[in-house]
Amino acid sequence: MTAKLQIPAALMEFSLEKTEFIVESGKNINDIIRDIGINPAIIALVIVNGVQETKEYIVKDDDIIKALAVIGGG
Amino acid sequence: MMNGYGGKIIRVDLTNGKIRTDNTPEEVARDYIGGRGFGAYYLYKEVPKNADPLGPENKLIISSGPMSGLMIPGSGKCDFTTKSPLTNGYASSSMGGHFTAEMKYAGLDCIILEGISSNPVYLLIDDDKVEVKDAAQLWGKGTIEVEKFFKEKYGEEFQVALIGPGGENIVPYACINHDYGRQAGRGGVGAVMGNKKVKAIVIHGTKPIPVANLEDYRKAGMELYKACKEATFLEEWTRYGTTVVTSWCDEVGALPTRNFISGSYENGKDLYGQTMREKIVITDKGCFGCPSPCGKYSRSKKYDINVEGPEYETIGLMGSNLGISDIEAVAKANLLADDVGIDTISAGNAIGWAMECYEKGILTKEDTDGLDLKFGNIEATFELIDKISRKEGLGALLALGVQKASQKVGKGSEKFAIHVKGMEQSGYATHNATAMLLAYMTCDVGAHHNRAWAITYDIQVGREKVTPEKVEKVIWLQNFRPMFDVLGGCRLQWVELGIDRDLYVPALEAITGIHRTWDDYEKVGERIWNITRLFWWRENEGFNREWDMPSPRFYEDAPTYGATKDQITSIEDVNLLLDMYYEQRGWDNSGYPLPEKMESLNLMEFAV
Numbered sequence: 071m072t073a074k075l076q077i078p079a080a081l082m083e084f085s086l087e088k089t090e091f092i093v094e095s096g097k098n099i100n101d102i103i104r105d106i107g108i109n110p111a112i113i114a115l116v117i118v119n120g121v122q123e124t125k126e127y128i129v130k131d132d133d134i135i136k137a138l139a140v141i142g143g144g
Numbered sequence: 145m146m147n148g149y150g151g152k153i154i155r156v157d158l159t160n161g162k163i164r165t166d167n168t169p170e171e172v173a174r175d176y177i178g179g180r181g182f183g184a185y186y187l188y189k190e191v192p193k194n195a196d197p198l199g200p201e202n203k204l205i206i207s208s209g210p211m212s213g214l215m216i217p218g219s220g221k222c223d224f225t226t227k228s229p230l231t232n233g234y235a236s237s238s239m240g241g242h243f244t245a246e247m248k249y250a251g252l253d254c255i256i257l258e259g260i261s262s263n264p265v266y267l268l269i270d271d272d273k274v275e276v277k278d279a280a281q282l283w284g285k286g287t288i289e290v291e292k293f294f295k296e297k298y299g300e301e302f303q304v305a306l307i308g309p310g311g312e313n314i315v316p317y318a319c320i321n322h323d324y325g326r327q328a329g330r331g332g333v334g335a336v337m338g339n340k341k342v343k344a345i346v347i348h349g350t351k352p353i354p355v356a357n358l359e360d361y362r363k364a365g366m367e368l369y370k371a372c373k374e375a376t377f378l379e380e381w382t383r384y385g386t387t388v389v390t391s392w393c394d395e396v397g398a399l400p401t402r403n404f405i406s407g408s409y410e411n412g413k414d415l416y417g418q419t420m421r422e423k424i425v426i427t428d429k430g431c432f433g434c435p436s437p438c439g440k441y442s443r444s445k446k447y448d449i450n451v452e453g454p455e456y457e458t459i460g461l462m463g464s465n466l467g468i469s470d471i472e473a474v475a476k477a478n479l480l481a482d483d484v485g486i487d488t489i490s491a492g493n494a495i496g497w498a499m500e501c502y503e504k505g506i507l508t509k510e511d512t513d514g515l516d517l518k519f520g521n522i523e524a525t526f527e528l529i530d531k532i533s534r535k536e537g538l539g540a541l542l543a544l545g546v547q548k549a550s551q552k553v554g555k556g557s558e559k560f561a562i563h564v565k566g567m568e569q570s571g572y573a574t575h576n577a578t579a580m581l582l583a584y585m586t587c588d589v590g591a592h593h594n595r596a597w598a599i600t601y602d603i604q605v606g607r608e609k610v611t612p613e614k615v616e617k618v619i620w621l622q623n624f625r626p627m628f629d630v631l632g633g634c635r636l637q638w639v640e641l642g643i644d645r646d647l648y649v650p651a652l653e654a655i656t657g658i659h660r661t662w663d664d665y666e667k668v669g670e671r672i673w674n675i676t677r678l679f680w681w682r683e684n685e686g687f688n689r690e691w692d693m694p695s696p697r698f699y700e701d702a703p704t705y706g707a708t709k710d711q712i713t714s715i716e717d718v719n720l721l722l723d724m725y726y727e728q729r730g731w732d733n734s735g736y737p738l739p740e741k742m743e744s745l746n747l748m749e750f751a752v
Binding site: 076078079080081084089108109111112113114115117122136138139140141142 | 392395396418597600636639640642643
């Protein structure tokens with residue numbers, strides 16, 4: 071079973087030029103981010119189905135996960 | 145007629161009140177495009193060598209770009225360039241809002257202020273009518289009151305750029321305010337305006353901006369807006385704006401805390417964007433043409449104030465950097481600084497440095513006008529903002545900026561004056577983030593993040609690593625990112641919403657009628673970067689690589705707490721970073737551009 075992960079376009083250079091991924095449920099956010107080649111430490115905000123969650127959140131089936139990293143600074 | 149441009153430059157000689165209007169030179173537009181490019185060109189060409197930043201020979205160059213005022217996302221950026229009274233080098237500060245659009249509608253690409261007026265004045269521009277008017281009654285008043293006055297007098301469609309008492313009193317990091325909460329904040333552009341005795345520029349225009357291909361421009365502009373509206377992170381970015389970065393900076397050890405002694409703050413949660421949104425934010429506010437408004441209007445019930453902000457930099461420098469965890473107090477400090485017209489980044493650094501001096505016994509109550517200047521003292525912070533703007537008591541010392549203040553006080557305080565080239569460091573602690581440290585060291589105005597922001601990259605590839613690839617990344621960012629300031633636009637749609645930068649190319653071509661690729665734009669960016677470097681060399685006898693060194697705090701003082709506890713970049717790595725940077729830039733080992741580099745950029749006429 072799977073969920074959808076979205077990351078910012080600016081991270082594509084580290085993620086095989088993709089911004090959307092189908093990921094396995096049952097893992098936490100840290101792990102699924104790491105699996106696509108991104109250091110989870112760079113993720114500033116995680117939104118799952120419109121609600122803010124931590125990177126320890128365990129992914130459930132059909133979740134839509136947005137993992138935001140800040141690229142430009144304040 | 146030049147497509148995409150207002151077509152005119154006005155020069156106001158404040159010494160004699162003479163106003164001259166010239167056509168914008170086509171070759172300058174071709175080689176420097178606009179905005180920051182115009183500023184760098186006219187600064188180098190027209191301000192004579194060794195001019196006193198506070199003398200009549202210095203100029204304040206206000207410039208728009210070919211994007212400004214058009215229906216392209218983020219087309220509300222205006223650039224202010226001068227010789228800095230803070231650093232004695234190049235200063236360029238970018239301001240959002242609506243001012244630049246009115247410049248273009250008045251047919252102006254640049255407004256150049258020259259000379260010094262004998263009495264306070266303001267400049268009124270209404271299409272072709274340009275007048276220098278008396279501002280004696282407005283001198284000494286805060287920016288909020290004066291901007292309201294002009295809006296009531298001339299109408300909401302008039303836009304205002306103005307200074308507060310900080311600029312009038314020539315605080316070297318005074319800013320220029322606009323739209324109640326937007327600033328050209330850095331490098332003392334407001335001090336130069338105040339020194340010229342110009343309280344405000346009030347502007348309104350009704351002229352069309354010529355574009356080369358109206359239908360293609362409309363299509364390309366719509367494509368850009370569509371991309372912004374469909375961007376995955378539009379909702380989150382708009383909800384928090386730049387404050388989205390606060391929690392992350394705290395988590396990774398980049399949040400300036402107690403004068404950058406650490407990058408993590410034990411009470412940081414109280415300052416996070418989420419906390420701020422919940423506690424004080426009323427609504428969002430964007431600049432001209434913006435589909436993703438990052439500005440926040442806030443209300444503090446505790447202090448009974450309304451303010452635009454605070455945004456991340458102010459939260460970092462006026463909050464955690466001062467040991468203040470009350471977001472409402474930060475909002476009030478923001479409002480006070482805006483109203484007196486001083487840069488919250490430099491002021492936050494100066495107060496943080498003074499607090500550290502006080503806690504170490506270097507400054508005592510005798511020096512602080514009786515203030516108990518421990519970290520976390522909110523009322524003392526409010527009082528110091530006002531004192532700095534009036535150069536009164538301890539405020540007079542802090543108004544020098546941390547480099548000169550620490551040189552005056554001595555006793556080792558120079559080691560924790562956080563600056564590069566005399567400009568106070570903006571809101572990212574760089575104990576262990578080598579690309580970001582290099583970005584600060586080599587930034588063309590001093591320790592500012594706007595040109596290259598690389599902490600995310602540092603953490604992704606290994607924050608302590610010192611590699612040619614990191615240096616290459618910093619140089620690419622420095623050449624590319626400031627191009628938005630050249631074009632008169634905002635970089636945030638590209639960088640934070642992830643809009644494909646190639647979507648801008650057809651829009652710019654339709655506007656100007658000139659085909660340029662991003663490689664072409666980056667070449668212009670590199671040319672401007674080298675001119676500004678040559679300006680530093682020309683204006684400062686003995687300029688060399690020492691000027692590019694960071695505060696010793698980032699190679700001697702490993703944090704004793706927080707995410708970067710016991711982590712620090714070695715002095716050897718700092719020097720290695722510079723060596724690699726100079727080599728990749730085509731500069732010699734003292735940081736001077738080599739002849740072959742200048743030739744390749746057609747810059748031999750600028751050689752020092």
